[in-house]
Amino acid sequence: MCAVCNQGEEDVLHMLFHCPFAQACWLMGPLALRTDELPRDLSIILDSLFKHKTDEVWTMLANSAWAIWRCRNEKTYGGKVPTFERFLSILNSVGVETRIAAAANKKKEVQLEVSNVCNSQYRCKVDGSWRSPWIGGLGFVVEDGELLKGYRAAPSVVCSPMQAEAVALREAIHFVKSLNLPSCIFLTDNQDLAKVCMELHPPVDADWRAYREINEVWRLLKEFDYECRHIPRSQNCVADHLAKVEHAADWMPESTEIISLREWADAHATSIIEFEDDMTGDIEEVTI
Structure with missing residues:
Protein backbone atom coordinates (compact mmCIF):
# COMPACT_ATOMS: atom_id res chain seq x y z
CA MET A 1 0.00 0.00 0.00
CA LYS A 106 31.69 22.02 -18.35
CA LYS A 107 34.43 21.86 -20.96
CA LYS A 108 35.30 25.35 -22.10
CA GLU A 109 36.23 25.81 -25.73
CA VAL A 110 39.63 27.31 -26.33
CA GLN A 111 39.48 30.30 -28.67
CA LEU A 112 42.95 31.21 -29.85
CA GLU A 113 41.91 34.64 -31.05
CA VAL A 114 40.36 35.53 -27.68
CA SER A 115 42.69 34.43 -24.89
CA ASN A 116 40.97 36.43 -22.16
CA VAL A 117 37.43 37.76 -22.16
CA CYS A 118 38.50 40.58 -19.87
CA ASN A 119 40.48 41.99 -22.82
CA SER A 120 37.42 42.11 -25.05
CA GLN A 121 37.02 45.17 -27.25
CA TYR A 122 33.25 45.06 -26.68
CA ARG A 123 31.64 46.46 -23.56
CA CYS A 124 28.00 46.60 -22.56
CA LYS A 125 27.01 49.10 -19.88
CA VAL A 126 23.79 48.09 -18.15
CA ASP A 127 21.38 49.72 -15.72
CA GLY A 128 17.92 49.09 -14.35
CA SER A 129 15.45 51.54 -12.82
CA TRP A 130 12.64 50.98 -10.34
CA ARG A 131 9.98 53.58 -9.52
CA SER A 132 7.28 51.62 -7.70
CA PRO A 133 6.11 48.01 -7.35
CA TRP A 134 5.92 46.36 -10.78
CA ILE A 135 7.06 49.50 -12.63
CA GLY A 136 10.64 49.68 -13.80
CA GLY A 137 12.89 50.13 -16.80
CA LEU A 138 16.04 48.78 -18.34
CA GLY A 139 18.75 50.32 -20.46
CA PHE A 140 22.05 49.25 -21.95
CA VAL A 141 24.49 50.37 -24.59
CA VAL A 142 26.99 48.12 -26.40
CA GLU A 143 30.29 49.79 -27.27
CA ASP A 144 33.14 48.91 -29.60
CA GLY A 145 35.84 51.36 -28.53
CA GLU A 146 34.35 54.73 -29.43
CA LEU A 147 31.75 53.25 -31.77
CA LEU A 148 28.16 52.31 -30.97
CA LYS A 149 27.20 48.68 -31.60
CA GLY A 150 23.64 48.88 -30.29
CA TYR A 151 21.42 50.01 -27.43
CA ARG A 152 18.04 49.38 -25.87
CA ALA A 153 15.62 51.18 -23.57
CA ALA A 154 12.49 49.35 -22.44
CA PRO A 155 10.00 49.16 -19.56
CA SER A 156 10.16 46.17 -17.22
CA VAL A 157 7.78 44.57 -14.74
CA VAL A 158 9.79 44.21 -11.52
CA CYS A 159 9.14 44.28 -7.78
CA SER A 160 12.48 45.58 -6.46
CA PRO A 161 15.60 47.54 -7.50
CA MET A 162 17.73 44.36 -7.51
CA GLN A 163 15.27 42.58 -9.78
CA ALA A 164 15.31 45.60 -12.11
CA GLU A 165 19.12 45.41 -12.32
CA ALA A 166 19.09 41.63 -12.88
CA VAL A 167 16.41 41.80 -15.59
CA ALA A 168 18.39 44.52 -17.39
CA LEU A 169 21.56 42.41 -17.30
CA ARG A 170 19.71 39.33 -18.54
CA GLU A 171 18.22 41.22 -21.50
CA ALA A 172 21.61 42.78 -22.27
CA ILE A 173 23.20 39.32 -22.50
CA HIS A 174 20.50 38.14 -24.92
CA PHE A 175 21.00 41.33 -26.98
CA VAL A 176 24.77 40.80 -27.20
CA LYS A 177 24.20 37.18 -28.22
CA SER A 178 21.98 38.40 -31.07
CA LEU A 179 24.86 40.58 -32.30
CA ASN A 180 27.10 37.48 -32.54
CA LEU A 181 29.95 39.21 -30.73
CA PRO A 182 32.80 36.80 -29.83
CA SER A 183 33.16 38.25 -26.32
CA CYS A 184 31.87 41.07 -24.15
CA ILE A 185 32.38 42.63 -20.73
CA PHE A 186 29.13 43.60 -19.01
CA LEU A 187 29.41 46.62 -16.72
CA THR A 188 26.93 47.45 -13.97
CA ASP A 189 26.94 50.05 -11.20
CA ASN A 190 25.36 47.52 -8.82
CA GLN A 191 28.32 46.01 -6.98
CA ASP A 192 26.25 43.30 -5.26
CA LEU A 193 24.94 42.06 -8.61
CA ALA A 194 28.41 42.07 -10.21
CA LYS A 195 29.86 40.13 -7.30
CA VAL A 196 27.16 37.46 -7.10
CA CYS A 197 27.16 36.91 -10.89
CA MET A 198 30.89 36.18 -10.97
CA GLU A 199 30.83 33.57 -8.19
CA LEU A 200 32.14 30.13 -9.09
CA HIS A 201 28.99 28.40 -7.89
CA PRO A 202 25.28 29.23 -8.41
CA PRO A 203 24.24 32.13 -6.14
CA VAL A 204 22.02 30.26 -3.70
CA ASP A 205 21.92 33.22 -1.29
CA ALA A 206 20.79 35.76 -3.88
CA ASP A 207 18.05 38.29 -3.09
CA TRP A 208 14.83 36.25 -3.09
CA ARG A 209 13.00 38.96 -5.04
CA ALA A 210 15.43 38.49 -7.93
CA TYR A 211 16.50 34.89 -7.28
CA ARG A 212 15.34 33.44 -10.59
CA GLU A 213 16.74 36.28 -12.71
CA ILE A 214 20.12 36.30 -10.93
CA ASN A 215 20.54 32.56 -11.34
CA GLU A 216 19.60 32.80 -15.02
CA VAL A 217 22.18 35.58 -15.52
CA TRP A 218 24.80 33.48 -13.72
CA ARG A 219 24.08 30.53 -16.01
CA LEU A 220 24.26 32.65 -19.19
CA LEU A 221 27.54 34.27 -18.16
CA LYS A 222 29.11 30.87 -17.53
CA GLU A 223 27.66 29.35 -20.68
CA PHE A 224 29.08 32.01 -23.00
CA ASP A 225 32.25 32.85 -21.03
CA TYR A 226 31.20 36.46 -20.51
CA GLU A 227 32.43 38.71 -17.70
CA CYS A 228 30.44 41.02 -15.43
CA ARG A 229 32.26 43.87 -13.67
CA HIS A 230 31.37 46.80 -11.46
CA ILE A 231 31.81 50.45 -12.40
CA PRO A 232 30.90 53.57 -10.40
CA ARG A 233 27.49 55.09 -11.08
CA SER A 234 29.18 58.21 -12.47
CA GLN A 235 30.57 56.11 -15.32
CA ASN A 236 27.23 54.56 -16.22
CA CYS A 237 25.13 57.62 -17.02
CA VAL A 238 24.26 56.57 -20.58
CA ALA A 239 22.68 53.26 -19.49
CA ASP A 240 21.07 55.07 -16.56
CA HIS A 241 19.53 57.59 -18.99
CA LEU A 242 18.15 54.77 -21.16
CA ALA A 243 16.69 52.91 -18.17
CA LYS A 244 14.66 55.96 -17.16
CA VAL A 245 13.15 56.98 -20.50
CA GLU A 246 9.38 56.69 -20.79
CA HIS A 247 9.26 54.78 -24.08
CA ALA A 248 10.85 51.65 -25.51
CA ALA A 249 13.58 52.05 -28.13
CA ASP A 250 16.43 50.02 -29.52
CA TRP A 251 18.89 50.07 -32.38
CA MET A 252 21.15 47.54 -34.04
CA PRO A 253 23.61 48.54 -36.78
CA GLU A 254 23.45 47.50 -40.39
CA SER A 255 26.53 45.63 -41.60
CA THR A 256 28.13 48.79 -43.02
CA GLU A 257 26.72 51.30 -40.56
CA ILE A 258 29.14 53.16 -38.26
CA ILE A 259 27.94 55.54 -35.54
CA SER A 260 30.12 57.45 -33.12
CA LEU A 261 29.22 57.07 -29.46
CA ARG A 262 29.74 60.81 -28.94
CA GLU A 263 27.40 61.75 -31.80
CA TRP A 264 24.76 59.35 -30.50
CA ALA A 265 25.05 60.65 -26.94
CA ASP A 266 24.72 64.27 -28.11
CA ALA A 267 21.60 63.37 -30.10
CA HIS A 268 20.04 61.75 -27.04
CA ALA A 269 20.52 64.71 -24.69
CA THR A 270 23.35 63.16 -22.65
CA SER A 271 25.62 65.99 -21.54
CA ILE A 272 29.22 66.10 -22.80
CA ILE A 273 30.57 66.23 -19.24
CA GLU A 274 28.64 63.14 -18.19
CA PHE A 275 29.56 61.34 -21.38
CA GLU A 276 33.26 62.10 -21.03
CA ASP A 277 33.15 60.65 -17.50
CA ASP A 278 31.36 57.64 -18.92
CA MET A 279 34.05 57.12 -21.57
CA THR A 280 37.19 57.61 -19.48
CA GLY A 281 36.37 55.67 -16.30
CA ASP A 282 38.26 52.53 -15.38
CA ILE A 283 36.65 49.18 -14.68
CA GLU A 284 36.67 48.30 -11.03
CA GLU A 285 37.80 44.76 -10.22
CA VAL A 286 35.45 42.81 -7.98
CA THR A 287 37.08 40.70 -5.34
CA ILE A 288 35.24 37.42 -4.83
Missing part, protein backbone atom coordinates in the same frame (compact mmCIF):
# COMPACT_ATOMS: atom_id res chain seq x y z
CA CYS A 2 1.26 3.50 -0.88
CA ALA A 3 2.75 5.15 2.22
CA VAL A 4 1.65 8.61 1.03
CA CYS A 5 -1.97 8.20 -0.06
CA ASN A 6 -2.91 4.72 1.21
CA GLN A 7 -4.95 4.31 -1.97
CA GLY A 8 -2.86 2.24 -4.35
CA GLU A 9 -0.20 -0.41 -4.66
CA GLU A 10 3.21 1.03 -3.87
CA ASP A 11 5.16 0.57 -7.08
CA VAL A 12 7.36 3.02 -9.02
CA LEU A 13 4.60 3.86 -11.48
CA HIS A 14 2.13 4.76 -8.74
CA MET A 15 4.59 6.64 -6.52
CA LEU A 16 5.98 8.88 -9.28
CA PHE A 17 2.95 9.49 -11.50
CA HIS A 18 -0.41 8.18 -10.24
CA CYS A 19 -0.36 8.90 -6.50
CA PRO A 20 -2.61 11.96 -5.88
CA PHE A 21 0.31 13.75 -4.21
CA ALA A 22 2.59 13.07 -7.19
CA GLN A 23 -0.12 14.21 -9.62
CA ALA A 24 -0.50 17.49 -7.71
CA CYS A 25 3.27 18.07 -7.74
CA TRP A 26 3.52 17.51 -11.50
CA LEU A 27 0.49 19.71 -12.23
CA MET A 28 1.42 22.64 -9.96
CA GLY A 29 5.16 22.32 -10.49
CA PRO A 30 7.34 24.15 -13.06
CA LEU A 31 6.34 21.83 -15.94
CA ALA A 32 2.55 21.88 -15.31
CA LEU A 33 2.12 18.27 -16.46
CA ARG A 34 -1.06 16.22 -16.14
CA THR A 35 -0.14 12.67 -15.17
CA ASP A 36 -3.61 11.40 -14.29
CA GLU A 37 -4.19 10.40 -17.93
CA LEU A 38 -0.84 8.68 -18.45
CA PRO A 39 -0.93 4.95 -19.32
CA ARG A 40 -0.06 2.25 -16.80
CA ASP A 41 3.10 1.32 -18.66
CA LEU A 42 6.35 2.82 -17.37
CA SER A 43 8.26 2.43 -20.65
CA ILE A 44 5.55 4.30 -22.60
CA ILE A 45 5.46 7.06 -19.97
CA LEU A 46 9.22 7.56 -20.05
CA ASP A 47 9.22 7.59 -23.85
CA SER A 48 6.42 10.17 -24.04
CA LEU A 49 7.88 12.42 -21.34
CA PHE A 50 11.53 12.39 -22.32
CA LYS A 51 11.42 12.06 -26.09
CA HIS A 52 12.26 15.21 -28.10
CA LYS A 53 12.77 17.28 -24.94
CA THR A 54 15.55 19.85 -24.46
CA ASP A 55 18.27 19.21 -21.90
CA GLU A 56 16.72 21.82 -19.61
CA VAL A 57 13.27 20.17 -19.68
CA TRP A 58 14.82 16.70 -19.31
CA THR A 59 16.71 17.87 -16.23
CA MET A 60 13.55 19.38 -14.71
CA LEU A 61 11.65 16.13 -15.32
CA ALA A 62 14.35 14.08 -13.61
CA ASN A 63 14.68 16.54 -10.71
CA SER A 64 10.90 16.61 -10.18
CA ALA A 65 10.73 12.81 -10.04
CA TRP A 66 13.60 12.76 -7.55
CA ALA A 67 11.90 15.40 -5.37
CA ILE A 68 8.68 13.34 -5.30
CA TRP A 69 10.69 10.24 -4.36
CA ARG A 70 12.42 12.17 -1.55
CA CYS A 71 9.05 13.27 -0.16
CA ARG A 72 7.88 9.65 -0.22
CA ASN A 73 11.02 8.52 1.67
CA GLU A 74 10.56 11.21 4.31
CA LYS A 75 7.03 9.92 4.91
CA THR A 76 8.05 6.25 4.89
CA TYR A 77 11.11 6.48 7.13
CA GLY A 78 10.49 9.68 9.10
CA GLY A 79 6.73 9.94 9.33
CA LYS A 80 6.82 13.43 7.80
CA VAL A 81 3.62 14.32 5.94
CA PRO A 82 4.55 15.38 2.36
CA THR A 83 3.47 18.84 1.22
CA PHE A 84 3.78 20.75 -2.03
CA GLU A 85 5.95 23.34 -0.28
CA ARG A 86 8.38 20.60 0.75
CA PHE A 87 8.39 19.26 -2.82
CA LEU A 88 9.36 22.72 -4.14
CA SER A 89 12.05 23.09 -1.49
CA ILE A 90 13.66 19.79 -2.48
CA LEU A 91 13.27 20.59 -6.18
CA ASN A 92 15.06 23.94 -5.78
CA SER A 93 17.84 22.30 -3.77
CA VAL A 94 18.33 19.59 -6.37
CA GLY A 95 18.32 22.24 -9.10
CA VAL A 96 21.19 24.09 -7.43
CA GLU A 97 23.15 20.84 -7.08
CA THR A 98 22.57 20.11 -10.77
CA ARG A 99 23.84 23.53 -11.84
CA ILE A 100 26.93 23.18 -9.65
CA ALA A 101 27.72 19.81 -11.22
CA ALA A 102 27.15 21.16 -14.72
CA ALA A 103 29.45 24.13 -14.08
CA ALA A 104 32.16 21.89 -12.65
CA ASN A 105 32.04 19.47 -15.59
Whole structure:
Protein backbone atom coordinates (compact mmCIF):
# COMPACT_ATOMS: atom_id res chain seq x y z
CA MET A 1 0.00 0.00 0.00
CA CYS A 2 1.26 3.50 -0.88
CA ALA A 3 2.75 5.15 2.22
CA VAL A 4 1.65 8.61 1.03
CA CYS A 5 -1.97 8.20 -0.06
CA ASN A 6 -2.91 4.72 1.21
CA GLN A 7 -4.95 4.31 -1.97
CA GLY A 8 -2.86 2.24 -4.35
CA GLU A 9 -0.20 -0.41 -4.66
CA GLU A 10 3.21 1.03 -3.87
CA ASP A 11 5.16 0.57 -7.08
CA VAL A 12 7.36 3.02 -9.02
CA LEU A 13 4.60 3.86 -11.48
CA HIS A 14 2.13 4.76 -8.74
CA MET A 15 4.59 6.64 -6.52
CA LEU A 16 5.98 8.88 -9.28
CA PHE A 17 2.95 9.49 -11.50
CA HIS A 18 -0.41 8.18 -10.24
CA CYS A 19 -0.36 8.90 -6.50
CA PRO A 20 -2.61 11.96 -5.88
CA PHE A 21 0.31 13.75 -4.21
CA ALA A 22 2.59 13.07 -7.19
CA GLN A 23 -0.12 14.21 -9.62
CA ALA A 24 -0.50 17.49 -7.71
CA CYS A 25 3.27 18.07 -7.74
CA TRP A 26 3.52 17.51 -11.50
CA LEU A 27 0.49 19.71 -12.23
CA MET A 28 1.42 22.64 -9.96
CA GLY A 29 5.16 22.32 -10.49
CA PRO A 30 7.34 24.15 -13.06
CA LEU A 31 6.34 21.83 -15.94
CA ALA A 32 2.55 21.88 -15.31
CA LEU A 33 2.12 18.27 -16.46
CA ARG A 34 -1.06 16.22 -16.14
CA THR A 35 -0.14 12.67 -15.17
CA ASP A 36 -3.61 11.40 -14.29
CA GLU A 37 -4.19 10.40 -17.93
CA LEU A 38 -0.84 8.68 -18.45
CA PRO A 39 -0.93 4.95 -19.32
CA ARG A 40 -0.06 2.25 -16.80
CA ASP A 41 3.10 1.32 -18.66
CA LEU A 42 6.35 2.82 -17.37
CA SER A 43 8.26 2.43 -20.65
CA ILE A 44 5.55 4.30 -22.60
CA ILE A 45 5.46 7.06 -19.97
CA LEU A 46 9.22 7.56 -20.05
CA ASP A 47 9.22 7.59 -23.85
CA SER A 48 6.42 10.17 -24.04
CA LEU A 49 7.88 12.42 -21.34
CA PHE A 50 11.53 12.39 -22.32
CA LYS A 51 11.42 12.06 -26.09
CA HIS A 52 12.26 15.21 -28.10
CA LYS A 53 12.77 17.28 -24.94
CA THR A 54 15.55 19.85 -24.46
CA ASP A 55 18.27 19.21 -21.90
CA GLU A 56 16.72 21.82 -19.61
CA VAL A 57 13.27 20.17 -19.68
CA TRP A 58 14.82 16.70 -19.31
CA THR A 59 16.71 17.87 -16.23
CA MET A 60 13.55 19.38 -14.71
CA LEU A 61 11.65 16.13 -15.32
CA ALA A 62 14.35 14.08 -13.61
CA ASN A 63 14.68 16.54 -10.71
CA SER A 64 10.90 16.61 -10.18
CA ALA A 65 10.73 12.81 -10.04
CA TRP A 66 13.60 12.76 -7.55
CA ALA A 67 11.90 15.40 -5.37
CA ILE A 68 8.68 13.34 -5.30
CA TRP A 69 10.69 10.24 -4.36
CA ARG A 70 12.42 12.17 -1.55
CA CYS A 71 9.05 13.27 -0.16
CA ARG A 72 7.88 9.65 -0.22
CA ASN A 73 11.02 8.52 1.67
CA GLU A 74 10.56 11.21 4.31
CA LYS A 75 7.03 9.92 4.91
CA THR A 76 8.05 6.25 4.89
CA TYR A 77 11.11 6.48 7.13
CA GLY A 78 10.49 9.68 9.10
CA GLY A 79 6.73 9.94 9.33
CA LYS A 80 6.82 13.43 7.80
CA VAL A 81 3.62 14.32 5.94
CA PRO A 82 4.55 15.38 2.36
CA THR A 83 3.47 18.84 1.22
CA PHE A 84 3.78 20.75 -2.03
CA GLU A 85 5.95 23.34 -0.28
CA ARG A 86 8.38 20.60 0.75
CA PHE A 87 8.39 19.26 -2.82
CA LEU A 88 9.36 22.72 -4.14
CA SER A 89 12.05 23.09 -1.49
CA ILE A 90 13.66 19.79 -2.48
CA LEU A 91 13.27 20.59 -6.18
CA ASN A 92 15.06 23.94 -5.78
CA SER A 93 17.84 22.30 -3.77
CA VAL A 94 18.33 19.59 -6.37
CA GLY A 95 18.32 22.24 -9.10
CA VAL A 96 21.19 24.09 -7.43
CA GLU A 97 23.15 20.84 -7.08
CA THR A 98 22.57 20.11 -10.77
CA ARG A 99 23.84 23.53 -11.84
CA ILE A 100 26.93 23.18 -9.65
CA ALA A 101 27.72 19.81 -11.22
CA ALA A 102 27.15 21.16 -14.72
CA ALA A 103 29.45 24.13 -14.08
CA ALA A 104 32.16 21.89 -12.65
CA ASN A 105 32.04 19.47 -15.59
CA LYS A 106 31.69 22.02 -18.35
CA LYS A 107 34.43 21.86 -20.96
CA LYS A 108 35.30 25.35 -22.10
CA GLU A 109 36.23 25.81 -25.73
CA VAL A 110 39.63 27.31 -26.33
CA GLN A 111 39.48 30.30 -28.67
CA LEU A 112 42.95 31.21 -29.85
CA GLU A 113 41.91 34.64 -31.05
CA VAL A 114 40.36 35.53 -27.68
CA SER A 115 42.69 34.43 -24.89
CA ASN A 116 40.97 36.43 -22.16
CA VAL A 117 37.43 37.76 -22.16
CA CYS A 118 38.50 40.58 -19.87
CA ASN A 119 40.48 41.99 -22.82
CA SER A 120 37.42 42.11 -25.05
CA GLN A 121 37.02 45.17 -27.25
CA TYR A 122 33.25 45.06 -26.68
CA ARG A 123 31.64 46.46 -23.56
CA CYS A 124 28.00 46.60 -22.56
CA LYS A 125 27.01 49.10 -19.88
CA VAL A 126 23.79 48.09 -18.15
CA ASP A 127 21.38 49.72 -15.72
CA GLY A 128 17.92 49.09 -14.35
CA SER A 129 15.45 51.54 -12.82
CA TRP A 130 12.64 50.98 -10.34
CA ARG A 131 9.98 53.58 -9.52
CA SER A 132 7.28 51.62 -7.70
CA PRO A 133 6.11 48.01 -7.35
CA TRP A 134 5.92 46.36 -10.78
CA ILE A 135 7.06 49.50 -12.63
CA GLY A 136 10.64 49.68 -13.80
CA GLY A 137 12.89 50.13 -16.80
CA LEU A 138 16.04 48.78 -18.34
CA GLY A 139 18.75 50.32 -20.46
CA PHE A 140 22.05 49.25 -21.95
CA VAL A 141 24.49 50.37 -24.59
CA VAL A 142 26.99 48.12 -26.40
CA GLU A 143 30.29 49.79 -27.27
CA ASP A 144 33.14 48.91 -29.60
CA GLY A 145 35.84 51.36 -28.53
CA GLU A 146 34.35 54.73 -29.43
CA LEU A 147 31.75 53.25 -31.77
CA LEU A 148 28.16 52.31 -30.97
CA LYS A 149 27.20 48.68 -31.60
CA GLY A 150 23.64 48.88 -30.29
CA TYR A 151 21.42 50.01 -27.43
CA ARG A 152 18.04 49.38 -25.87
CA ALA A 153 15.62 51.18 -23.57
CA ALA A 154 12.49 49.35 -22.44
CA PRO A 155 10.00 49.16 -19.56
CA SER A 156 10.16 46.17 -17.22
CA VAL A 157 7.78 44.57 -14.74
CA VAL A 158 9.79 44.21 -11.52
CA CYS A 159 9.14 44.28 -7.78
CA SER A 160 12.48 45.58 -6.46
CA PRO A 161 15.60 47.54 -7.50
CA MET A 162 17.73 44.36 -7.51
CA GLN A 163 15.27 42.58 -9.78
CA ALA A 164 15.31 45.60 -12.11
CA GLU A 165 19.12 45.41 -12.32
CA ALA A 166 19.09 41.63 -12.88
CA VAL A 167 16.41 41.80 -15.59
CA ALA A 168 18.39 44.52 -17.39
CA LEU A 169 21.56 42.41 -17.30
CA ARG A 170 19.71 39.33 -18.54
CA GLU A 171 18.22 41.22 -21.50
CA ALA A 172 21.61 42.78 -22.27
CA ILE A 173 23.20 39.32 -22.50
CA HIS A 174 20.50 38.14 -24.92
CA PHE A 175 21.00 41.33 -26.98
CA VAL A 176 24.77 40.80 -27.20
CA LYS A 177 24.20 37.18 -28.22
CA SER A 178 21.98 38.40 -31.07
CA LEU A 179 24.86 40.58 -32.30
CA ASN A 180 27.10 37.48 -32.54
CA LEU A 181 29.95 39.21 -30.73
CA PRO A 182 32.80 36.80 -29.83
CA SER A 183 33.16 38.25 -26.32
CA CYS A 184 31.87 41.07 -24.15
CA ILE A 185 32.38 42.63 -20.73
CA PHE A 186 29.13 43.60 -19.01
CA LEU A 187 29.41 46.62 -16.72
CA THR A 188 26.93 47.45 -13.97
CA ASP A 189 26.94 50.05 -11.20
CA ASN A 190 25.36 47.52 -8.82
CA GLN A 191 28.32 46.01 -6.98
CA ASP A 192 26.25 43.30 -5.26
CA LEU A 193 24.94 42.06 -8.61
CA ALA A 194 28.41 42.07 -10.21
CA LYS A 195 29.86 40.13 -7.30
CA VAL A 196 27.16 37.46 -7.10
CA CYS A 197 27.16 36.91 -10.89
CA MET A 198 30.89 36.18 -10.97
CA GLU A 199 30.83 33.57 -8.19
CA LEU A 200 32.14 30.13 -9.09
CA HIS A 201 28.99 28.40 -7.89
CA PRO A 202 25.28 29.23 -8.41
CA PRO A 203 24.24 32.13 -6.14
CA VAL A 204 22.02 30.26 -3.70
CA ASP A 205 21.92 33.22 -1.29
CA ALA A 206 20.79 35.76 -3.88
CA ASP A 207 18.05 38.29 -3.09
CA TRP A 208 14.83 36.25 -3.09
CA ARG A 209 13.00 38.96 -5.04
CA ALA A 210 15.43 38.49 -7.93
CA TYR A 211 16.50 34.89 -7.28
CA ARG A 212 15.34 33.44 -10.59
CA GLU A 213 16.74 36.28 -12.71
CA ILE A 214 20.12 36.30 -10.93
CA ASN A 215 20.54 32.56 -11.34
CA GLU A 216 19.60 32.80 -15.02
CA VAL A 217 22.18 35.58 -15.52
CA TRP A 218 24.80 33.48 -13.72
CA ARG A 219 24.08 30.53 -16.01
CA LEU A 220 24.26 32.65 -19.19
CA LEU A 221 27.54 34.27 -18.16
CA LYS A 222 29.11 30.87 -17.53
CA GLU A 223 27.66 29.35 -20.68
CA PHE A 224 29.08 32.01 -23.00
CA ASP A 225 32.25 32.85 -21.03
CA TYR A 226 31.20 36.46 -20.51
CA GLU A 227 32.43 38.71 -17.70
CA CYS A 228 30.44 41.02 -15.43
CA ARG A 229 32.26 43.87 -13.67
CA HIS A 230 31.37 46.80 -11.46
CA ILE A 231 31.81 50.45 -12.40
CA PRO A 232 30.90 53.57 -10.40
CA ARG A 233 27.49 55.09 -11.08
CA SER A 234 29.18 58.21 -12.47
CA GLN A 235 30.57 56.11 -15.32
CA ASN A 236 27.23 54.56 -16.22
CA CYS A 237 25.13 57.62 -17.02
CA VAL A 238 24.26 56.57 -20.58
CA ALA A 239 22.68 53.26 -19.49
CA ASP A 240 21.07 55.07 -16.56
CA HIS A 241 19.53 57.59 -18.99
CA LEU A 242 18.15 54.77 -21.16
CA ALA A 243 16.69 52.91 -18.17
CA LYS A 244 14.66 55.96 -17.16
CA VAL A 245 13.15 56.98 -20.50
CA GLU A 246 9.38 56.69 -20.79
CA HIS A 247 9.26 54.78 -24.08
CA ALA A 248 10.85 51.65 -25.51
CA ALA A 249 13.58 52.05 -28.13
CA ASP A 250 16.43 50.02 -29.52
CA TRP A 251 18.89 50.07 -32.38
CA MET A 252 21.15 47.54 -34.04
CA PRO A 253 23.61 48.54 -36.78
CA GLU A 254 23.45 47.50 -40.39
CA SER A 255 26.53 45.63 -41.60
CA THR A 256 28.13 48.79 -43.02
CA GLU A 257 26.72 51.30 -40.56
CA ILE A 258 29.14 53.16 -38.26
CA ILE A 259 27.94 55.54 -35.54
CA SER A 260 30.12 57.45 -33.12
CA LEU A 261 29.22 57.07 -29.46
CA ARG A 262 29.74 60.81 -28.94
CA GLU A 263 27.40 61.75 -31.80
CA TRP A 264 24.76 59.35 -30.50
CA ALA A 265 25.05 60.65 -26.94
CA ASP A 266 24.72 64.27 -28.11
CA ALA A 267 21.60 63.37 -30.10
CA HIS A 268 20.04 61.75 -27.04
CA ALA A 269 20.52 64.71 -24.69
CA THR A 270 23.35 63.16 -22.65
CA SER A 271 25.62 65.99 -21.54
CA ILE A 272 29.22 66.10 -22.80
CA ILE A 273 30.57 66.23 -19.24
CA GLU A 274 28.64 63.14 -18.19
CA PHE A 275 29.56 61.34 -21.38
CA GLU A 276 33.26 62.10 -21.03
CA ASP A 277 33.15 60.65 -17.50
CA ASP A 278 31.36 57.64 -18.92
CA MET A 279 34.05 57.12 -21.57
CA THR A 280 37.19 57.61 -19.48
CA GLY A 281 36.37 55.67 -16.30
CA ASP A 282 38.26 52.53 -15.38
CA ILE A 283 36.65 49.18 -14.68
CA GLU A 284 36.67 48.30 -11.03
CA GLU A 285 37.80 44.76 -10.22
CA VAL A 286 35.45 42.81 -7.98
CA THR A 287 37.08 40.70 -5.34
CA ILE A 288 35.24 37.42 -4.83
